[in-house]
Amino acid sequence: MYEIIKSVITSKSYELTDILKKIDAIWLQGTLTDDERMELIDLARTSADPEHSYAPLQKQIDTLYTNMTEMGKTILSLTDRVAKLEGGSITPPETEEYPAWIQPTGAHDAYNAGDKMTYTDGKRYICQMDGCVWGPDVYPAGWKLAE
Structure with a gap:
């Protein structure tokens, strides 16, 4: 079982949290020694591909913020197009030139x-x-x- 898990890790086609849980489950079944378990855990952590693993929370928040901003722009564009097709127009929301300070969180x-x-x-x-x-x-x- 050790060789199979090691080959999955070296392929880098795994999600880190998932493979760590599987290593622990196999170890609990008695199929891995303590040394093999630690070796696989270290290898999994150092070989993890961020594309297949959970990003740190701040990165997830930043990505969501970027996606939400882009979605908002797209929605406004589509709303404007629909309004024009129906013979109207959209009045863009007024924004304050100097809005109140908001303490950034990241x-x-x-x-x-x-x-x-x-x-x-x-x-x-x-x-x-x-x-x-x-x-x-x-x-x-x-x-x-x-x-």
Whole structure:
């Protein structure tokens, strides 16, 4: 059984969590020694292909955010097309030029160069860098006071 599991791992056609559970199940059945189990677990972890394994939570969130943003754009485009076919038009939603500051929780909602916001002090700022998750009071170099 050891050789079969090892050949699956070397093929890199497995999902990491799934293969780890299978290794443990085979070990519990007494088909693998403790050393073989540890060797297979180490090999599985180092050989795992991210395309077949669960990505870290932040990467999953970032991917979902990107997909949702693209879906939103597509929905708006399709809505506009349908409205035009029916003889109307869509009025795009109004957006504030300097919306209120929202503390980012990660890369998926961080501020990027050119983003504008109104900070808690009531002043308006323009972001000077990509991936900024700090306010102007914490990281002044990341923001330029708008005039």
